[in-house]
Amino acid sequence: MNAPLNVYDIRYADVVVLGRIVDYRIxxxxxxxxxxxxxxxxxxxxxxxxxxxxxxxxxxLSDYARFDxxxxxxxxxxxxxxxxxxxDNSTFDEPRSMPPxxxxxxxxxxxxxxxxxxxxxxxxxxxxxxxxLTVLQAACSSPFIFExxxxxxxxxxxxxxxxxxxxxVR
Numbered sequence: 001m002n003a004p005l006n007v008y009d010i011r012y013a014d015v016v017v018l019g020r021i022v023d024y025r026i027x028x029x030x031x032x033x034x035x036x037x038x039x040x041x042x043x044x045x046x047x048x049x050x051x052x053x054x055x056x057x058x059x060x061l062s063d064y065a066r067f068d069x070x071x072x073x074x075x076x077x078x079x080x081x082x083x084x085x086x087x088d089n090s091t092f093d094e095p096r097s098m099p100p101x102x103x104x105x106x107x108x109x110x111x112x113x114x115x116x117x118x119x120x121x122x123x124x125x126x127x128x129x130x131x132x133l134t135v136l137q138a139a140c141s142s143p144f145i146f147e148x149x150x151x152x153x154x155x156x157x158x159x160x161x162x163x164x165x166x167x168x169v170r
Contacts, residue, residue, distance in 0.1 A: 002141070002142075003140040004141065005141050006141065007152060008159060009136065009138055010144065010160065011163075012113060012114060012136055013076055013106035013108055014076075014107060014108050014112050015074070015076060015077035015079050015083070015107040015133060016075040016076035016104065016105070016106045016107070016144075016156070016160065017069060017074050017107070018072045018073040018103070018104055018105075019072050019101065019102060019105060020069070020100045021068070021098050021100050022068045022069075022100065023067055024065065025066055025067065026065055026096065027064050028060075036060075040055065064088040064089075064094065064128060065094040066129070066132075067085055068082055068084055069082065069083040069085055071083060075157070075160055076106075083107070084132045084133070085107060085132060086132045086134045086135070087135040087137075087145075088134065089137065101148065103146060103147060103148055104144075104145075104150075104152075104157070105144065105146075107134065107144075108134060109133060110134050116138060
């Protein structure tokens with residue numbers, strides 16, 4: 001179930017940058033794939049249709065995206081010229097590829113407070129790379145990856161301009 005984006009969730013971001021996505025890739029969970037093979041091998045009574053459906057599955061909830069962001073400007077927090085980022089879009093599956101942008105991207109430290117659940121079927125998995133920043137996204141809602149000239153990016157910039165200056169987090 002898709003919940004509407006709440007741009008005020010930007011308050012959960014530790015870092016907000018304008019930048020370009022490079023080296024985007026999906027990191028496959030080998031344990032989920034091994035467990036699926038084992039389950040299929042040890043379930044002889046499973047219906048044929050169900051077995052076919054399970055064999056055709058190409059993505060798993062525990063797969064995630066990993067990419068680098070070449071930073072053009074830092075709006076919140078501290079960031080170097082390049083950031084390593086993960087994205088667990090568990091509700092909707094990660095896209096197989098991403099255009100380079102430029103994008104406004106809001107990120108959070110995996111140990112920071114996350115936005116509230118926005119839908120009844122939310123699943124939140126632990127970050128597989130806890131030393132990397134992760135894309136800000138409330139479960140069941142859209143990620144904070146916006147084309148830099150989009151209405152959403154403009155709304156985020158406006159919200160950031162309204163808040164009092166705070167010390168940098170990172």
